[in-house]
Amino acid sequence: MREFWIIFKQSFMTKAKTKSFFITTLIMVAGIFLFANLPSIIDKAGKLIGDSKEDKVLVLDQSGMLAERLQQQLKQSDEEIKVELADEPKEQLLKQVKEEDIEAFIELDLDATQTIQATYTTASLVDNYLPSALQDALQSIQTEVKAEQLSLSGEQVATLFAPIQFEKQNISDSAKSEDELNQARVLVYVLMFVIYFAVIIYSSMIATEVATEKSSRVMEILISSVSPVKHMFAKVLGIGSLGIVQIVVYGLAGFIAYKLSSMGEENELSAFFSLENLQVSTLVYAVIFFLLGYFLYATLAALLGSLVSRTEDVQQMIMPMSLLVVAAFIIAATGLGNPELGYLKIASFIPFFTPLVMFLRVGMLDLPLWEPLLSIAIMVATIIMLGWFGAKVYRGGVLMYGPSRSLKDLKKAIQLGKE
Template sequence: MREFWIIFKQSFLTKAKTKSFFITTLIMVAGIFLFANLPSIIDKVGKMMGSEEDDRVLVVDESGVLFDRLLEQLQQNEQGISLELTEKTQDQLSEKVKSEEIEAFMELSFDAEQTIHASYTTGSLVEQSLPSALQDALQNIQTEVKADQLALSGEQVSELFAPIQFEKHNISETAKSEEELNQARVLVYVLMFVIYFAVIIYSSMIATEVATEKSSRVMEILISSVSPVKHMFAKVLGIGSLGIVQILVYAVSGFLAYTLSSAGEKNELSAFFSLENLEVSTLVYAVIFFLLGYFLYATLAALLGSLVSRTEDVQQMIMPMSLLIVAAFIIAATGLGNPELGYLKIASFIPFFAPLVMFLRVGMLDLPLWEPLLSIGIMVVTIFILGWFGAKVYRGGVLMYGPSRSLKDLKKAIQLGKE
């Protein structure tokens, strides 16, 4: 057991002390704080760049009445758009737009049936919020004009445009309220990304570490004093522990960033990531499926890494494993809109898909307890089987050198391990 903990400690500390690990962690923590405070940063940059000024639009009003009504409508809605009445020609205004003296200009008129005609000219139609705001304001004016033509009172107009009463009810035992479902969807989406990237990054790290030791011939010295099986699981647990520590650092940073960004006035970001209705069970399942998913793929990665002699061949060897986790993420992502789809239920019991798909279902639906427990049980059994088979392959694979022939080397590694 002493040899196991020596390799465990070596795997953990070697990676933890590297500059790349420290810099990556620091960049990620900085990115988390940057993202959490992005709205306030954008506002401050906008003020520095002068973009807080109202958008300036010149208006040619051929009707003689629309400009004042439009200006009043925008002021009521606090749109932040600056209108200026002008009598310049279309050619003169076009030149001002080209020289970027003004954002845009608009020509307004009435036809014989008192229908508003508006022509909006700008240098680029990429910006959609400004013309959309003007169009909405003019649509309100058009409604008022038509109401006057039909001699409708304000109350009659309000009745005419009164929204319908549309209520949503569910009688499904596995359904949550709409508010709970939206918040669960956001949380599940974030945690799915965490599980997905963690499994890919740390599994690849294990495979690369094993291949590096083989290429430097260090492996031959190690297995003379410790069994290959102990070596494999020490690697898996050592790098896994490092990954958990790194994720905890990210989680604490994310919590602090979220708290600081939400300490003052509520913004769109804090509302989007609201944790008011967060269920503790969702976080518990996130931890369980993360650990099970990691050990499942990490054991497979150690197995595949033992078959290659050069670090350059690692990515090619673990490509099938990477495709499995990518497929799991795609399947889970398609269920964010409707987690009750039939194929999601089937995929949630397939061990290589379960860490993401079952977590999606258990996070967004009120499932009977037997479903997540069955999925967890299947994953645990799969990990033991994969560990038993992986130990056989690893025992011979670490002694194999020469060019890799992908998965064809499995049989040779098992035979070598028996010898």
């Protein structure tokens, strides 16, 4: 075991001491703090450059009554839009819009049936906020005008638009509440990205590390003193441990940034991201499926990395594995809205999809215990079989040199390993 721990330590410390690892970690931590404070930064930047000023819209009011009511309605809706009556005729306003002296203007009138006729004129429809706010306000005014026309009181109008009382009720004792579902959905979404990027980054790192040692002929010296199997699993565990440390650092940074930012205050957003009502079992499953997913793909990456002797060929060799990760992510993402879909149940028992899909189901549904346990057992069995097969390929693959860009080299590596 001494050789195993030497390679484990070497794999861990070599990557941990590199400038790229240190800089990447710092950038990610800084990005987490930036994201947590993004709303306040945008608000301050808007005030600094003047983007937070009140919008102004010129109005040609043919009815003589709509402009004032429009301003009152916008004020009631807390919209920062100022309505100003235009002194110029329509032709002059059109010229000013074309010359970009003003952004837009709106024409208002009432037809014979007391229906509001509005025309919004602008040089660009990229900004949808202003016309949408004006349309909503005018729609409310239209309701008031029609109510006055029908001699309806304000209470009668409110009665017409009163919302129905619709409540959701779970009769199962073990069913998740809506708050628990929302929080589980957030955790599942975050974990999906963590597993996705962890598998892509660290598996590629393992494959590249193996290919680098082969290209520099260091591999020949290593396997003369330690078995290829020990070397492979020491690499997987070493870089995996480094990845876990890095993810823990990101998690702590995210927690601190959340508590120090405005998102940590008591509001609807903080309540949505709160994990207070989340079941402990969900967090346990998160850790289990993350670790199993990593070791499954890391073992596969080490196997594929042993088949190439140039680092330039690594990405092409691990492309099939990357596509599996992408497929698992897409399948799981489609189930965020409805995790009870039939194909999700099937995919959750396919080892390469299990880490994401089964966690999606176990996090958002009340599954019988045998389902997650069966998927975990299948994954463990797959990792053992892949490790056994990978060891046979790795034993011969590390001795193969020359161009190697095809999975057909698996047979050649196995035969070489037997010799």
